[in-house]
Amino acid sequence: MSEQHIKLPEGSIEKTTTTLNLGPTHPATHGVMQNILELDGERIVSADQTIGYIHRAFEKLAERRPLAQITTLTDRLNYCSAPLNNMGWHMTCERLLGVQTPKRVDYLRVIMMELARIADHLICNSIMGVDAGAYTGFLYVMQFRELIYEIYEEVCGARLTTNMGRIGGFERNFTDKAFQKLEKFLEEYPRALKEFEDMFQRNRIFMDRTMGVGGISAERALNYGFTGPNLRAAGVDYDVRVQNPYSGYQDFDFIIPIGSTGDCYDRWLVREQEMWQSLSILRQAYQKIQSFKGAEAEVYHADTPAYYLPEKKDVYTKMEALIYHFKIIMGETEIPAGEVYHSIEAGNGELGFYLISDGGRSPYRLHFRRPCFIYYQAYEELVKGSMLSDAIMTMSSLNLIAGEMDA
Amino acid sequence: MALTNQIIQQRLQEKFGESVAALVDGYGLLEITAPRELNLKVLNFLYDDAVLQFQFLTDLTGVHYPSNKGNELAVVYHLHSLKENVRIRFKIFAPIEQPEVYTATGLFSAANWMERETYDFFGILFVGHPNLKRILNVEEMDYFPLRKEFPLEDQTRIDKDDEMFGRGGTLK
Numbered sequence: 001m002s003e004q005h006i007k008l009p010e011g012s013i014e015k016t017t018t019t020l021n022l023g024p025t026h027p028a029t030h031g032v033m034q035n036i037l038e039l040d041g042e043r044i045v046s047a048d049q050t051i052g053y054i055h056r057a058f059e060k061l062a063e064r065r066p067l068a069q070i071t072t073l074t075d076r077l078n079y080c081s082a083p084l085n086n087m088g089w090h091m092t093c094e095r096l097l098g099v100q101t102p103k104r105v106d107y108l109r110v111i112m113m114e115l116a117r118i119a120d121h122l123i124c125n126s127i128m129g130v131d132a133g134a135y136t137g138f139l140y141v142m143q144f145r146e147l148i149y150e151i152y153e154e155v156c157g158a159r160l161t162t163n164m165g166r167i168g169g170f171e172r173n174f175t176d177k178a179f180q181k182l183e184k185f186l187e188e189y190p191r192a193l194k195e196f197e198d199m200f201q202r203n204r205i206f207m208d209r210t211m212g213v214g215g216i217s218a219e220r221a222l223n224y225g226f227t228g229p230n231l232r233a234a235g236v237d238y239d240v241r242v243q244n245p246y247s248g249y250q251d252f253d254f255i256i257p258i259g260s261t262g263d264c265y266d267r268w269l270v271r272e273q274e275m276w277q278s279l280s281i282l283r284q285a286y287q288k289i290q291s292f293k294g295a296e297a298e299v300y301h302a303d304t305p306a307y308y309l310p311e312k313k314d315v316y317t318k319m320e321a322l323i324y325h326f327k328i329i330m331g332e333t334e335i336p337a338g339e340v341y342h343s344i345e346a347g348n349g350e351l352g353f354y355l356i357s358d359g360g361r362s363p364y365r366l367h368f369r370r371p372c373f374i375y376y377q378a379y380e381e382l383v384k385g386s387m388l389s390d391a392i393m394t395m396s397s398l399n400l401i402a403g404e405m406d407a
Numbered sequence: 408m409a410l411t412n413q414i415i416q417q418r419l420q421e422k423f424g425e426s427v428a429a430l431v432d433g434y435g436l437l438e439i440t441a442p443r444e445l446n447l448k449v450l451n452f453l454y455d456d457a458v459l460q461f462q463f464l465t466d467l468t469g470v471h472y473p474s475n476k477g478n479e480l481a482v483v484y485h486l487h488s489l490k491e492n493v494r495i496r497f498k499i500f501a502p503i504e505q506p507e508v509y510t511a512t513g514l515f516s517a518a519n520w521m522e523r524e525t526y527d528f529f530g531i532l533f534v535g536h537p538n539l540k541r542i543l544n545v546e547e548m549d550y551f552p553l554r555k556e557f558p559l560e561d562q563t564r565i566d567k568d569d570e571m572f573g574r575g576g577t578l579k
Contacts, residue, residue, distance in 0.1 A: 052543035059528070060552060064559045095434065222489070225464055225517030236489075243492050338433050341466070341485055341496065352466055354485070365553075367468040369485075377520040406543055 017045055020388070024053050028131055028392045031402030035379070035391070042387050047380040051373075055406040062366040066331025067093045067167060068309075070366070075161035077368060078404040081120035081347040082162045083112045083152065088344035091246055092353040093167045096340045097307055104292050104299045105169040106248035110285045111182065112155065112164060113247070113344075114278040118189075119148045120347030121229070121271040121278075124399040128268055129200055131396045132209045137199050144192050147185045154178040168308035169301025179286075186282060193279075197272055207265060214382040214394030215263035224378040227371050228349030229270045230398060234262030240345040247344075251288070252281050264397035271399075306333055331361045348372050348399040372398065373405045410458065410491035412437040418459060422452055436496055443499040446482070447509040450497070453486060454514055461486040461495065464511065467521035469529035471503075471554045479503035480531055484511070501531060510536040528553035 023034035032053035038045040058073045065073075074085035087109050094101060101109075122145055126138035149159045155178050156164040156171065165171065200206045216226070221234040231238055239256045241249040257273035259266030292299070301308050305320065309328050314321035327333050337359040343352035349371025358364040375398065382398075383391045415437055416429045427441045427449060441449045453461040466485040473479055478500035487494050501508055510533035511518040522533045523542040530551035533539055541548065550557065 052541075052545075055543040057552065060557075060559060220516070222463055223516045225515065225521075238489060243489075244494075339438075339496075340434050341436065341494070343465070350465070352485070354466060354468060354483070356470060365470050367466070369466040373520065373524075374517055378516070 016040065022391065024050075028396065030127060030396060031400060031405075033376075033400065033402055033405065035395075037388070037391065039388060042389075044383050044386055044388065044391055047383055047391070049376060049379055051376070051402075052406050054402055058407045059366055059368065062363055065362050066328075066333070067335065067362070068328065069331065070363075071165075072161070072163050074368075075163055076403050077370060077407065078120070078347055078351070078372075078401045079160060080123050080401060081116035082160065083116040083164045084120070084344065084346045085351060086162060086164045087113050087247070088342070088346065088351050089353060090165055090167050091344065092340060092342040092355055093307075094302075095342050096336065096338055096355055096357060097167070097304075098336070099168050099302050099304045099307060101169060101247075101302045102296075102299045103248060104289065104296060105301060107285045107288045108170060108174060108300065109165070109247045110249065110252070111282060111289070112152075114281045114285070115148045115151060115182075115185075117345075117347055118275050118278050119145050120399070121275050124347075124396070125200075125268055125271050126196070128210070128264070128393070128396050129206070131392050132206050134199070134203075134206065137196055141192060141196050144185070144189050147181065147188065151178055151181045151185065154181055166301065166308055168304045169299075171309075173298060173300040179289075182282070182286060186279065186286070190279060193272075193275055200268070201272070209389070209393055210264035210268060210397070212261070213264045213386065213390045214397060215261045215266075216378065216382060217262065220378070220381070221262055224381075225374040226349070226378070227375070228345065228347070228399075229267055229274060230262075230349065230375055232256060233259035233266035233270045235260050240343055240350050244343065246342070252284050254281050264393050267397045267399075333361075335359060335361070343369065346371060348401065348404075349375065368407055370404045370407055372400045373407070376400055376405060410488060410493045415439075415459060415493075415495065418456060419449075419452075423449065432496070436494060438496045438498060440498045440500075443482075443501050443508050446497075446499045447511065447514075450484070450486075450511055450514055453495075453497070459488060460490055461488045463487040463489050464515040464517050464521075465494065467511070467518055467525060469525040469531050469553070471529060473555045475500070477502050480506045480529055482508055482525065482531060506531045507534050508532070509534050510539075512536055527551070530554070 018039045020037045020039055022037055023029040024032045034050040036048040062070050071086050071089055074089045075082040077085050122141050126141050129137040152159055152162050155174060156162050216234055218234040218236050221231050235258055237256045237258050254277045257270050259270050305324050310321035310325050315325045335357050337357055339356045341354045343350045352369030354367040355363050356365040382394050412431050419427050419429055429437055429439045432438050453459050465487045468483050470481040480501045480503055482499050484497040510522055522536055525531050526539055527541045527544050528551055
């Protein structure tokens with residue numbers, strides 16, 4: 001960290017531009033990231049992003065950990081939607097190990113993933129409001145994120161860094177209370193979302209602040225590796241849930257909302273519409289869950305004793321359960337050698353896991369494809385020539401999560 | 408006509424002959440390997456070819472294989488043909504003494520930071536990269552941390568007294 005903090009012109013006292021350090025701890029950067037902006041008046045001439053302030057070497061740490069212990073690392077990537085990352089990681093492992101999950105597990109996962117997606121989009125969209133000067137919407141919808149967090153709590157015991165589920169399924173069956181909370185959410189949330197939408201969607205101030213700001217063409221967005229709502233806002237209907245369905249998404253009926261201009265307003269609209277789609281997927285998934293009868297309705301994990309941690313009461317009474325428990329906890333399960341790339345549609349784009357196993361107890365190499373790390377590099381192109389206030393809007397509309405970016 | 412792995416293999420064979428190898432891995436993904444000086448040629452071909460159109464760079468990363476003498480470092484590209492919805496993996500290898508490969512930034516803007524990250528952790532030098540410097544680690548760092556010669560701390564070490572956190576403590 002030497003000369004690049006503040007750029008001074010070389011040998012000139014007649015500097016006509018201003019250097020502004022936006023971040024690393026600016027309230028509007030929503031995370032530890034820095035932008036060194038070169039301003040001509042209020043116009044941005046250039047932007048230089050510095051990231052890595054919360055780099056925690058997850059990829060290196062993962063090379064010593066057994067598969068089950070890496071779930072906690074994935075929590076801390078995009079911490080606004082930790083269950084999505086957890087499920088993505090479990091599915092990557094299952095692909096490597098060749099584990100088939102029962103339908104009910106897939107649908108339970110879809111429920112958790114779509115709840116997480118709503119939580120993620122809700123944060124991003126309401127924070128956009130905050131950055132445009134409308135705090136109320138944010139505070140109001142936080143009540144409803146709380147409902148989602150209560151469901152997380154009921155399912156796994158945690159709220160933010162959930163460490164939810166296991167390879168092969170969930171640690172326990174969903175309780176009746178969890179479903180009641182889901183019902184409550186499905187009943188109360190749509191009205192709040194509508195109110196939230198009414199507050200922003202045709203709001204003169206919000207539209208002025210976001211329309212035509214930070215736009216990108218579909219071609220450039222693809223070249224920059226955009227994925228998720230940011231790419232769809234530019235008009236490309238690429239969604240991993242549809243293109244490479246996982247966890248039974250092919251059984252659901254939903255549409256991919258797309259925008260046209262790729263600007264902040266379109267990104268906001270795409271997220272907003274995706275929340276409605278997620279609600280519809282949630283209802284369908286809940287219906288499918290309810291259609292399971294008898295023994296099928298109790299299934300919450302795959303039948304893979306070698307990878308799925310046995311129930312505690314079995315560990316005390318059954319020899320095999322004790323052995324598997326020991327092997328899994330100590331990370332001594334047999335992992336086949338192989339390479340897999342598995343990706344899911346996370347809150348802000350395609351979250352990929354590239355896992356190389358050499359047959360050892362932990363991955364030989366694990367690489368996370370973090371969507372916002374990849375699309376944040378387009379930031380300079382997005383804000384060049386626009387006003388300083390647009391830079392803030394653009395940043396919050398991209399849904400940048402420092403934890404994910406820095407891994 | 409759907410784009411299958413055979414068609415990709417065939418197209419590559421026609422263009423590059425024996426120098427480019429393409430094999431389907433155990434999980435159905437086509438894995439292409441090429442000599443490192445051909446990496447841009449192959450990427451360009453995959454990008455421009457009217458049938459293939461691998462125009463989306465999903466991921467770019469490095470791997471270190473210390474026992475693979477002469478080819479210790481690998482650069483792995485994951486490409487996606489969005490029109491046909493086909494993914495492939497493309498690998499090139501470079502010796503650790505001279506880990507130079509051509510940059511893909513001319514083709515994909517997305518490669519910029521991904522190559523910086525790969526340089527940051529593996530020391531792979533991307534020739535022609537506009538701004539090849541560290542991205543996640545501090546600039547003063549003088550080693551490449553994801554190489555295998557830097558093991559993580561051994562959890563069973565006994566020279567640290569840290570009983571509260573499960574490290575066993577010193578032998579008495």
